[in-house]
Amino acid sequence: MSTEIKSVIETLGREWEAFKAADAATKSRSESERKEILEKIDGALNSAIEAKKSAEDAAAKAARFAVSGSSEGKKEDEHKSAFVSYIRSPRDQKAIAALQDAERKAVYTTGSGGSAAGGYAVPEEISRAIITQLTNVSPMRQVASVVTASSPDYKVLVDTLGTGTAWAGENGARSESNTPSLGEVAPTFGTLYAYPKASEESLNDIFFDVAGWLTNSVSVAFAAAEGTAFTSGNGTNKPTGLMVATKSANDDASLAFGSHQFVLSGGASDFAASNPSDALITLIHKLKAGYRANARFMMNKGVLASVRKFKDAEGNYLWSPGLAAGMPSTLLGYAVVENEDMADVAANAFPIAFGDFRAGYTIVDLVGLRVTMDEVTSPGQVKWIFRKRVGGKVTDNQAVKVLKIAAA
Helix, strand or coil: CCCHHHHHHHHHHHHHHHHHHHHHHCCCCCHHHHHHHHHHHHHHHHHHHHHHHHHHHHHHHHCCCCCCCCHHHHHHCCCCCCHHHHHHHHCCHHHHHHHHHHHEEEEEEEEHHHHHHHHEEECCHHHHHHHHHHHHCHHHHCCEEEEEECCCCCEEEEEEECCCCCCCCCCCCCCCCCCCCCCCCCCEEEEECCCCCCCCCHHHCCCCHHHHHHHHHHHHHHHHHHHHHHHHHCCCCCCCCCCHCCCCCCCHHHCCCEEEEEEEEEECCCCCCCCHHHHHHHHHHHHHHHHCCCCCEEHHHHHHHHCCCCCCCCCCCCCECCCCCCCEEEEECCCEEECCCCCCCCCCCEEEEEEEHHHHHEEECCCEEEEEEEECCCCCEEEEEEEEEEEEEEEHHHHHEECCCCCC
16 A cells, blocks of 8 residues: 555545534533534545545555556557657658558558548557546446447347256156246447647657647546436437436336336435435335445435434444455445435435445447547647547446436
């Protein structure tokens, strides 16, 4: 563990203990005094939580893939070198020819290069780094199932009833068991693009890490757009988001395929006034035990700020901060994923999801990240259009349950 992360975690632990101590010590104070004291310490606790998350994200982003020394690795090196040379000198015919030649040799590239294929293939090393940073930044990529496909015709088959079984004696007849029911999920796709630009002067600076800059710029832009689509995308030229599935009060036995079961919060526009955490406990146990082994909560930080103050009957907080590197904060013993694209608490909103998101949602990356350059339309500026095809959709709908803000 780095010294920085260790220091941040120690600070988080101190702030959490200070908050609990202040909560216990101020119970005899007036409500206004108590609120003022707790809000002040709560602010410091929030800062410590954010600092831990930022330090862990920075450590994760620092990791990079090493390129193999094999013949394939050498071809990747050649492709990357030609790609960077072209980016620095987009009008240089020798650089263009070298890139086209390297792209034809690349073992992971199919089809012809250049404009005939809609731009140039991004070298594998840079493409991997972008996807890695997407995973580090995007909460949905961190918890969902992510697969790579070569065609948007990719489909997922889900056994909605389970394979049929039956009992028989040692020498008894074996009759045919019930046929399992398969549901077909076809993720919806869209083309995601980013449009970074840089001055020609910066590209001519040999100390300017153009590959690193592009990787970071594209990753941040892609992560923000993807996160929204994977959570609330409407499926039109983009993924179908986790939270747009039909909501139902039915239990799994009668739940329509593709729908999510919801649990009521107990309050018309908020959690119930008394015992608000009861809804969370119900939410947990609506999920089958097999899914709970890998389950976690998902909500935005505003909702988490409210839920974090829930207590049990003995006055113990239900939320606990992660006091080790890589350890997430937990709520009722389950990890909490912060996703800022989740809804806020409001009447009839669905601000919290709980479940095994790896089983419940699939992200599909189509092979190939491509780039087209434009050094003409803005004199003195070079623009890049990075684009990738990505899809997503709810797969096993029984693997995720959601909380609805409603009294009945």
